[in-house]
Amino acid sequence: MLHKSDAAHSLQFVGTQGSGGFEKRLVDASSVPFENYYAVFAGPVVGVNPFRALTSILKMVLGLLQSLWILLTQRPKAILLTGGWANVPLAVAGSVLRVPMLIYLPDIEPATTIQVLSRFVDKIATTVPESAQYFRADDAEKLVTTGYPLRDTVTSAERDDALTHFGLDDTRKTILVTGGSRGARTINIAIGDILPALLDENVQVIHVSGTFDHERTHKQVADMLAHPHYHLFPYLDSADMGRAFAVADIVVGRSGASSIGEFPYFGAASILVPYPYAWRYQRVNADWLAERGAGIRMDDETMADELLPTLRDLLTNEQRLNEIQQCAQALYTGNGAKHIADELLALSKTR
Numbered sequence: 001m002l003h004k005s006d007a008a009h010s011l012q013f014v015g016t017q018g019s020g021g022f023e024k025r026l027v028d029a030s031s032v033p034f035e036n037y038y039a040v041f042a043g044p045v046v047g048v049n050p051f052r053a054l055t056s057i058l059k060m061v062l063g064l065l066q067s068l069w070i071l072l073t074q075r076p077k078a079i080l081l082t083g084g085w086a087n088v089p090l091a092v093a094g095s096v097l098r099v100p101m102l103i104y105l106p107d108i109e110p111a112t113t114i115q116v117l118s119r120f121v122d123k124i125a126t127t128v129p130e131s132a133q134y135f136r137a138d139d140a141e142k143l144v145t146t147g148y149p150l151r152d153t154v155t156s157a158e159r160d161d162a163l164t165h166f167g168l169d170d171t172r173k174t175i176l177v178t179g180g181s182r183g184a185r186t187i188n189i190a191i192g193d194i195l196p197a198l199l200d201e202n203v204q205v206i207h208v209s210g211t212f213d214h215e216r217t218h219k220q221v222a223d224m225l226a227h228p229h230y231h232l233f234p235y236l237d238s239a240d241m242g243r244a245f246a247v248a249d250i251v252v253g254r255s256g257a258s259s260i261g262e263f264p265y266f267g268a269a270s271i272l273v274p275y276p277y278a279w280r281y282q283r284v285n286a287d288w289l290a291e292r293g294a295g296i297r298m299d300d301e302t303m304a305d306e307l308l309p310t311l312r313d314l315l316t317n318e319q320r321l322n323e324i325q326q327c328a329q330a331l332y333t334g335n336g337a338k339h340i341a342d343e344l345l346a347l348s349k350t351r
Contacts (some may be wrong), residue, residue, distance in 0.1 A: 183210015
């Protein structure tokens with residue numbers, strides 16, 4: 001949103017040095033015109049062995065020096081932090097140089113890094129107001145609810161275009177299965193096991209296996225690949241993912257931070273399967289949606305038995321499906337990207 005505003009803004013990106021180029025690829029693929037890409041040393045110090053923690057501390061010191069150089073060179077009016085470990089040296093440098101800072105929390109519950117960084121920043125932007133309970137009482141004046149920022153390539157998607165793009169049948173309900181860009185093996189296995197029975201329910205399936213599990217999934221569903229109502233992809237870019245959401249009646253997937261933004265925006269009924277090995281962030285996200293009638297939480301270990309009966313119930317109970325979709329849509333809070341940009345611009349004027 002900043003690069004689309006009337007005033008000209010110079011945007012700089014600071015990522016993690018030694019991340020294998022993952023962040024750089026995302027930046028290059030985005031539509032945001034960053035003028036420079038910087039990488040600083042950083043690393044985790046919580047939940048790792050003592051040797052790695054010590055190594056990370058040494059990296060943080062070097063990253064702090066790098067961050068100070070970046071800020072002294074670029075003289076930013078404000079800094080947006082998102083909670084990764086690379087943000088720690090940048091936040092300390094920003095605090096030393098008194099640069100106004102805003103940190104955005106995508107999940108409902110903040111990770112340790114965000115809780116630490118909240119001490120340094122001027123504003124804490126949250127997706128939902130319920131996140132306030134996880135911060136200190138002293139942080140109350142810093143908190144602002146902005147909603148989840150969605151990409152234009154996602155929000156511009158339309159159902160009719162999606163039907164044509166994927167070659168779908170408008171008379172059938174559409175189920176979207178996704179575990180993120182890398183995939184969710186247990187979800188892929190569960191869908192593969194019930195796929196023949198599921199396709200007998202007058203539905204069509206868009207299945208995004210993820211790049212890491214695509215070869216295994218491809219072998220598992222080999223007998224169904226020629227089925228006219230089954231569409232398997234290793235990965236969808238943001239525009240195609242938007243189309244998939246726009247046409248989906250039901251989404252089966254993990255409950256990462258994006259589920260709080262994308263599912264309500266598209267009014268999709270969701271079956272949420274939290275990743276069991278990621279602390280409890282995904283569980284909290286799933287419970288938040290389920291408690292508001294906007295989805296159904298399903299545990300990883302029971303999914304094999306529960307998935308097909310749950311999908312059949314939604315497909316045959318039109319009233320319940322519509323109620324979940326309406327509850328999901330009611331949770332959409334507006335343009336999160338614009339709200340965050342507005343907060344950042346307001347901060348920039350204080351310097």
